[in-house]
Amino acid sequence: MKNLKELGLTENEQEFVETVIDGLYAEAGFTDVSLMDVKREMGVSLVSARGTLGALCKKGVLMTEEHESCGERYTLIKLDYSHYCLHPSEDWQEDCDCGCVS
Numbered sequence: 001m002k003n004l005k006e007l008g009l010t011e012n013e014q015e016f017v018e019t020v021i022d023g024l025y026a027e028a029g030f031t032d033v034s035l036m037d038v039k040r041e042m043g044v045s046l047v048s049a050r051g052t053l054g055a056l057c058k059k060g061v062l063m064t065e066e067h068e069s070c071g072e073r074y075t076l077i078k079l080d081y082s083h084y085c086l087h088p089s090e091d092w093q094e095d096c097d098c099g100c101v102s
Contacts, residue, residue, distance in 0.1 A: 004086065007061060015042060016052045017061060020077050021087055028084055028095040031065075035075040053077065 004014045019041050023033035039049040053075075056062040061083050065076045079087060084096035 007059070009056075009059070009061070012048075012052055013056055013059075013061075016049075016056060017086065020062065020079065024079065024087060024092070028087075028089070028092040029078070029081075031076050031078045033077050035064075035077060038077065 004017060009017065016038060019038050020033050023037060023041075024031060026032075035046075035049055035053060038053075039046055042049065044052075053062065053064065057064060060080050063078045063080050065078065067074055067076055079092075082096065082098040084092045085098060087093065
C-alpha cells in the first residue's frame, strides 16, 4: 500500500491531500470536499490552494469535478482512482486500481 511520502510530494501537497482525505467520509469515490473547504482548513489563499490542486492533478493524485448549484460554480476534489489506497478505509483501499492492495 502506498503512502504520501512515497509519492514525492512537497509538504504543502501532502497537507493538501491529507486535508482532502480527512473530508472523504462516505463510500469510495464519493466527495463533497470543495476547493474552498480545503482552502479554509489549511488557512491558505485561494491562489495557493488552486496552484497546489493543479500540481496534484498533474501528478495524478487528485481529480476535480466542476458543479453548479443555485447559479454558483464550485470545484469538488476527489482522489484519483489509482490513489484510493491512500484513504484509511478498507472500502476505499479495495477499490484502488493501482495494484498495490492485495
